[in-house]
Structures are given as C-alpha cells and as structure tokens.
Amino acid sequence: ASSPLQAAAGNAVLDEIEARGLLANAERVGAFLEAELKARVGRWPGVADARGCGLFLGVEMVGSDGAPDLAGARAVCNGLKDRGFLTSNAGAFNNVVKIRPPLVFSQADAEAFLPAFDATLDALHGAR
Incomplete structure (x- = not known):
C-alpha cells in the first residue's frame, strides 16, 4: 500500500526525469x-565482449582458455575505483564488469571514463 505522499514523491521524480531529458x-x-x-x-x-542498453553496460572478462574470469573482472573494478569510477562485477559467473552510472552521467563523464578504463587495462595487461 502507498500513501498520497509516496505517490507525489514518485510523480515528482518522474517529472524531473522528463524535464531534464534524462531518458534521451x-x-x-x-x-x-x-x-x-x-x-x-x-x-x-580477456576483454571478450561489451554490451548494454542505455547506461546499463557490461564488459565480459574471460581467461586465456575462454573461461569466465572473476578475478579479472574484480581487478578491472578495483582499477576503475582507484581512478574515480565505481563499477561492480555481475553476471552468472561474476565476470562481467557492470557499468551502471546515474541517469545524469553526461557525454563529458563518458569521455572521462574511457581513458580510465584504458589505463586500468593497460596497468593490468600492459600497454596496447
């Protein structure tokens, strides 16, 4: 059960999402x-796949044998954390780096994320 106050709060959130164009x-x-x-x-x-929908993205990590690499996904998450980006690992084998920023994540934020991602992988596996 919900109250009128809860409904008003929910409507205010939806109004803000629409007014700021956050879905687009x-x-x-x-x-x-x-x-x-x-x-x-x-x-x-180890970087086997990247996929997503909107700002819900995942990068799949695998070992040299093609098996899911949980340790690799955790290492990428920790490297990104050290560079200021919070991610987590998920998936059936916990080997997918889950990138799920807030809806206000901007183009500039994405452009800052990519060098951090590259630097993390370079640090783990050596420069490309």
Missing part, C-alpha cells in the same frame, strides 16, 4: 559508451 541522455550517452567499449574488445587479453 541515457540513450545517447549509453550508445556512445557502448560503441567505444565494443571497439576495445580484443585490445587486451
């Missing part, structure tokens, strides 16, 4: 980030 932002910035991450697949050992 998520679609636009997410498509850019997904394309950039897909372009990085195979540049480093």
